[in-house]
Amino acid sequence: MSYENDLILKQARGEQTDRFPVWLMRQAGRILPEYRAVRNSLSGFKELVETPELAAEVTIQPVDILGVDAAIIFSDILVVPEAMGLEYQMIEKKGPWFEKTINSEADLGLISADIDVEQELKYVMDAIQITKRELNGRVPLIGFCGAPWTIFCYMTEGQGSKTFSKARKILYQNPEMAHKILNAITEVSIKYLKAQIKAGADMLQVFDSWAGILPPDQYEEFGTKYVSRICEAINEVPVTIFAKGAYFAREAFAKLDCNTIGIDWNMDIEESRRIVGPNKTLQGNLDPCLLYADFKTIESETNKMLKKFGNSRHIANLGHGVYPDTDPEKVKCFIETVKNFKIK
Amino acid sequence: MSYENDLILKQARGEQTDRFPVWLMRQAGRILPEYRAVRNSLSGFKELVETPELAAEVTIQPVDILGVDAAIIFSDILVVPEAMGLEYQMIEKKGPWFEKTINSEADLGLISADIDVEQELKYVMDAIQITKRELNGRVPLIGFCGAPWTIFCYMTEGQGSKTFSKARKILYQNPEMAHKILNAITEVSIKYLKAQIKAGADMLQVFDSWAGILPPDQYEEFGTKYVSRICEAINEVPVTIFAKGAYFAREAFAKLDCNTIGIDWNMDIEESRRIVGPNKTLQGNLDPCLLYADFKTIESETNKMLKKFGNSRHIANLGHGVYPDTDPEKVKCFIETVKNFKIK
Numbered sequence: 001m002s003y004e005n006d007l008i009l010k011q012a013r014g015e016q017t018d019r020f021p022v023w024l025m026r027q028a029g030r031i032l033p034e035y036r037a038v039r040n041s042l043s044g045f046k047e048l049v050e051t052p053e054l055a056a057e058v059t060i061q062p063v064d065i066l067g068v069d070a071a072i073i074f075s076d077i078l079v080v081p082e083a084m085g086l087e088y089q090m091i092e093k094k095g096p097w098f099e100k101t102i103n104s105e106a107d108l109g110l111i112s113a114d115i116d117v118e119q120e121l122k123y124v125m126d127a128i129q130i131t132k133r134e135l136n137g138r139v140p141l142i143g144f145c146g147a148p149w150t151i152f153c154y155m156t157e158g159q160g161s162k163t164f165s166k167a168r169k170i171l172y173q174n175p176e177m178a179h180k181i182l183n184a185i186t187e188v189s190i191k192y193l194k195a196q197i198k199a200g201a202d203m204l205q206v207f208d209s210w211a212g213i214l215p216p217d218q219y220e221e222f223g224t225k226y227v228s229r230i231c232e233a234i235n236e237v238p239v240t241i242f243a244k245g246a247y248f249a250r251e252a253f254a255k256l257d258c259n260t261i262g263i264d265w266n267m268d269i270e271e272s273r274r275i276v277g278p279n280k281t282l283q284g285n286l287d288p289c290l291l292y293a294d295f296k297t298i299e300s301e302t303n304k305m306l307k308k309f310g311n312s313r314h315i316a317n318l319g320h321g322v323y324p325d326t327d328p329e330k331v332k333c334f335i336e337t338v339k340n341f342k343i344k
Numbered sequence: 345m346s347y348e349n350d351l352i353l354k355q356a357r358g359e360q361t362d363r364f365p366v367w368l369m370r371q372a373g374r375i376l377p378e379y380r381a382v383r384n385s386l387s388g389f390k391e392l393v394e395t396p397e398l399a400a401e402v403t404i405q406p407v408d409i410l411g412v413d414a415a416i417i418f419s420d421i422l423v424v425p426e427a428m429g430l431e432y433q434m435i436e437k438k439g440p441w442f443e444k445t446i447n448s449e450a451d452l453g454l455i456s457a458d459i460d461v462e463q464e465l466k467y468v469m470d471a472i473q474i475t476k477r478e479l480n481g482r483v484p485l486i487g488f489c490g491a492p493w494t495i496f497c498y499m500t501e502g503q504g505s506k507t508f509s510k511a512r513k514i515l516y517q518n519p520e521m522a523h524k525i526l527n528a529i530t531e532v533s534i535k536y537l538k539a540q541i542k543a544g545a546d547m548l549q550v551f552d553s554w555a556g557i558l559p560p561d562q563y564e565e566f567g568t569k570y571v572s573r574i575c576e577a578i579n580e581v582p583v584t585i586f587a588k589g590a591y592f593a594r595e596a597f598a599k600l601d602c603n604t605i606g607i608d609w610n611m612d613i614e615e616s617r618r619i620v621g622p623n624k625t626l627q628g629n630l631d632p633c634l635l636y637a638d639f640k641t642i643e644s645e646t647n648k649m650l651k652k653f654g655n656s657r658h659i660a661n662l663g664h665g666v667y668p669d670t671d672p673e674k675v676k677c678f679i680e681t682v683k684n685f686k687i688k
């Protein structure tokens with residue numbers, strides 16, 4: 001298909017563009033009053049995720065209101081463990097909560113990789129189809145899933161955690177079981193991403209939110225290994241890997257069969273480029289808290305970041321999801337600054 | 345004074361020893377049934393912190409029971425903001441909570457650096473004196489405080505947080521106010537550490553628990569700068585700086601006027617040694633979750649870590665505080681393995 005604006009696809013593939021594309025993680029939701037109006041008309045977050053028309057509506061809002069160069073489907077990484085058998089709740093101001101978790105071999109019966117993802121997660125595919133139709137080629141649509149290690153964390157811990165020590169305990173006490181679970185998640189994730197492509201996703205991002213809590217050798221064995229398998233399985237569209245905090249994995253990531261590596265705001269841009277090499281796009285990495293600063297500072301710091309990326313492959317973004325109390329006008333300032341920056 | 349065992353002081357000063365000294369962050373408390381017996385006889389955590397005889401008792405427990413090479417005074421980094429004017433509560437299973445926080449210039453009146461630390465925190469000095477008397481030279485006693493940036497986080501955020509975005513917002517919106525607060529904390533921290541030395545502390549550790557959430561340039565301005573000032577002010581005893589997650593600050597830390605740098609379990613040992621150079625002791629960095637493994641694995645992984653430190657300056661420790669549900673027998677296995685490892 002043809003797009004009015006396919007800057008992000010071009011940068012992901014390493015093609016020349018006049019300016020850098022820009023979008024924000026968590027742009028769909030949280031910060032927009034228009035999102036909250038939709039959200040507040042419903043019983044909860046999950047109802048929004050599971051109602052394709054409304055998920056599509058909030059997916060498109062930031063394209064209309066903020067002027068980003070890509071939409072990302074409004075959904076949650078936890079739809080995958082749920083489809084595999086572990087139902088979750090999203091508790092207001094607390095976060096996700098799973099009634100059942102995997103803690104022993106006996107619990108393995110609670111989950112299955114042998115599922116029809118297109119059926120189980122039909123609401124996501126429907127949302128993607130509606131979004132694509134309504135976007136009508138204005139900008140590409142990003143699909144996504146959680147990385148196997150991060151999904152493993154929730155399946156075993158059952159909720160957010162400062163240390164994820166329950167999840168990490170399994171890696172030491174029963175690594176074979178950990179690999180069984182990670183294999184199952186990987187298998188479903190690949191099916192899920194392929195279904196998203198079939199429904200219309202133009203590019204994909206894999207979020208490894210808890211990558212940063214593992215020692216480097218364990219992340220290699222339980223993290224990168226499975227992310228790599230996903231990268232190898234997906235060849236249809238550009239893939240981005242974002243492993244927050246995993247600065248120690250950048251060398252391994254340079255070898256992944258993917259287009260783009262996300263970097264967080266702790267990671268030095270020049271150093272990351274040196275480690276990853278010239279043949280991958282880097283996405284990021286403005287400090288999300290910078291959007292609390294005044295407009296002038298946002299502009300100058302954004303330009304400073306863009307200059308560091310120079311004329312190398314780059315998709316502008318924050319180094320983390322946008323924080324809920326960010327003023328949308330500040331977000332627009334960031335976006336406009338990127339749009340005004342000419343690649344030399 | 346003379347010690348039966350001063351391995352840790354020798355390693356901190358770069359003197360030769362036959363084996364590496366070993367202790368654990370959070371060794372006083374949490375994991376020992378003997379600690380819980382004392383703790384449960386009281387109304388709460390703070391009563392224990394503020395009762396010198398009992399604080400001394402739980403400080404010495406790990407020396408007797410686990411056989412560590414140093415005691416660390418049982419206390420909390422939040423006694424400093426409290427002494428400065430912000431009272432805190434420690435809420436069971438939730439963590440610290442401050443009723444009043446600093447969010448504007450007007451709130452600056454809530455805190456003061458012009459305090460008599462020896463009086464305000466007399467219970468800490470008393471606990472140190474009692475501990476020293478009862479240790480009677482068996483092993484050295486470590487005193488500690490939080491780093492200014494970490495104390496700033498609690499003073500402004502008022503509680504733990506995943507992002508500390510409230511604290512971080514101030515750095516962008518009112519950096520001058522941030523520096524005022526950090527200056528005040530630094531001033532009190534130096535007085536506090538000097539009082540601990542006077543009371544008998546043989547070495548000191550500064551904990552920068554939230555160092556890892558700042559972008560490198562901001563950590564330099566709001567973190568390292570104040571840690572450096574503390575290092576320069578303390579010359580009486582060896583000082584350790586542990587800035588969790590601040591891998592990007594290791595180069596700057598190499599220049600600090602301190603003896604020892606703590607490294608967490610994400611940081612590569614050889615790389616850290618390369619960055620920090622040979623003239624500082626490195627402390628750490630076993631993954632705390634490794635103590636969930638079986639005895640054989642704990643032994644082999646501990647030996648693997650020790651070999652990586654080679655014959656360079658090293659104090660063995662975990663890369664983070666020991667987790668509460670760790671089996672004390674596993675902790676002993678770690679300690680015994682270090683004790684049996686001969687430096688070549």
